[in-house]
Amino acid sequence: MQYPHRLNSDGSVDSICPTCIATVATAFSEADLRRAEEAHTCESWRIAYYDRRSNVAFRLPPAPSHQLAWQQG
Numbered sequence: 001m002q003y004p005h006r007l008n009s010d011g012s013v014d015s016i017c018p019t020c021i022a023t024v025a026t027a028f029s030e031a032d033l034r035r036a037e038e039a040h041t042c043e044s045w046r047i048a049y050y051d052r053r054s055n056v057a058f059r060l061p062p063a064p065s066h067q068l069a070w071q072q073g
Contacts, residue, residue: 003037020046 003024006014015024015033017040025036 001037003033005033017042021050022046 001018003015003017006016008014008026012026012028013030013033014026015037016022017024020042022040022042024040025033027033027036
């Protein structure tokens, strides 16, 4: 699994789990991030939380379409 990385202003890097959206580690070296990623186990409550939140969007009606005056024929 590939973990997205986010660069912080202090030069450290966050590793984010794409399954449970947890910050797995914040480190200054790739080796430290890799160790934390290999040891990471998702917590079931996080997966349930983000699954539930992502499903809510599919139940909402679509947002109204807005066209600017110049887009209208």
